């Protein structure tokens with residue numbers, strides 16, 4: 299797979315070009331879109347809770363941007379195999395390169411938003427600490443999880459072509475169940491217990507702690523996130539590899 | 550001109566197909582969906598239709614030879630080419646390939662219609678496992694051979710089927726695979742390009758490479774092939790001397806036709 303990285307890079311690049319993210323306006327939109335979204339959600343929080351502060355806004359943007367990395371991986375990953383039909387029917391190559399390229403596209407879209415967040419947190423004057431380096435392993439765990447999810451869902455979509463239309467409901471549900479519009483620390487313990495079933499929960503919690511509060515994330519959260527990511531990645535790749543040979547006769 | 554040399558001798562086996570069967574599993578209604586699965590769960594109806602595209606085919610291809618493959622539409626010719634190229638896993642039986650295969654369909658062709666011919670060649674080549682440098686080396690020759698001119702940088706959706714075929718053949722023929730599979734792609738080219746590609750195929754044959762040519766152009770097949778295989782409904786009916794097999798096939802077509810005429814009367 300590593301030897302085919304040029305294909306993955308080139309394929310993701312052409313995907314991005316097709317979505318016009320090689321133009322100035324495309325890139326601007328890449329930043330503007332999540333910013334507008336975070337603005338809308340912030341408004342929602344202010345209206346519901348009556349008050350809010352800048353830290354809350356920072357938490358919302360940081361979490362939302364990372365959430366969109368996963369959501370974008372899912373939404374472009376889901377159809378990666380079925381739209382690659384022509385290539386699959388005519389070339390012998392590792393099929394997994396298709397969902398992997400989808401995740402590369404999602405990560406590429408994520409990076410500028412990370413820059414935007416760093417600007418925001420500087421403007422707000424949040425503390426800068428060494429603990430923020432925790433963001434790197436947390437981000438890597440997120441990418442591993444995104445890969446696993448994209449690989450699994452692209453394969454499922456071969457058998458159930460309407461998964462793509464259910465996906466928005468799934469991501470919406472995940473958005474509300476994850477500590478994005480609220481902070482994990484403010485949750486009622488009784489409800490929070492159930493969050494062990496949400497793979498995004500420990501990731502987003504750790505991300506907010508390091509990126510927003512500049513603290514080290516709870517070790518248990520990081521380990522839980524890692525366990526989820528490894529588990530889903532292994533499940534996804536196993537599922538994909540065991541089905542891959544069948545794709546060509548099923549597309 | 551970069552040229553990949555061929556290490557195989559004339560007469561060596563290039564492809565050996567043993568007792569090959571392949572079945573496609575398709576959904577009964579257009580696309581498999583969760584909704585349709587849920588609906589049929591209650592009724593317990595079967596979801597899939599099975600198509601036996603190939604059954605128990607045995608076939609050898611030798612280096613330095615050109616094998617022609619003929620048969621009606623839907624006979625299973627393309628399916629067999631896909632199995633040989635390693636794209637479809639056989640349902641039953643074995644396919645052994647001694648060398649590097651390139652299908653005409655394989656490299657870059659029409660892979661993404663929104664992108665230019667050039668991009669498609671690069672992406673297809675990379676997917677097929679070539680390095681960027683290798684493609685760079687061949688690209689000029691590909692563009693020259695295809696005679697597409699500036700059109701090589703136009704999106705492929707603006708190509709005519711003839712232009713598609715030109716680019717496809719150029720890619721396949723210039724990368725000089727050990728085994729070249731050409732599946733019905735020459736039929737859309739114009740006379741001049743056809744002639745040029747025929748010459749290239751003869752050149753490859755002379756170079757002790759193996760060629761498999763799926764075509765409905767019987768005159769071409771008689772001219773260039775050493776062997777012809779006739780496939781009918783997934784079975785190998787006859788294989789051997791081109792003239793003999795093609796005559797038998799054409800006779801079969803005539804019989805079919807007259808039977809149909811009789812039916813009309």
Ligand SMILES: Nc1ncnc2c1ncn2[C@@H]1O[C@H](COP(=O)(O)OP(=O)(O)O)[C@@H](O)[C@H]1O
Pocket residue numbers: 546547548549573574575600601602620621622623624625626627628629
């Ligand atoms: N992807 C596919 N899924 C299901 N059935 C297919 C697929 N491709 C081909 N078939 C079926 O397999 C049979 C052989 O097709 P093919 O190999 O394309 O024939 P030919 O190339 O000789 O015209 C046909 O009945 C066709 O309907």
Ligand SMILES: [Mg+2]
Pocket residue numbers: 626627628732733
């Ligand atoms: Mg065909």
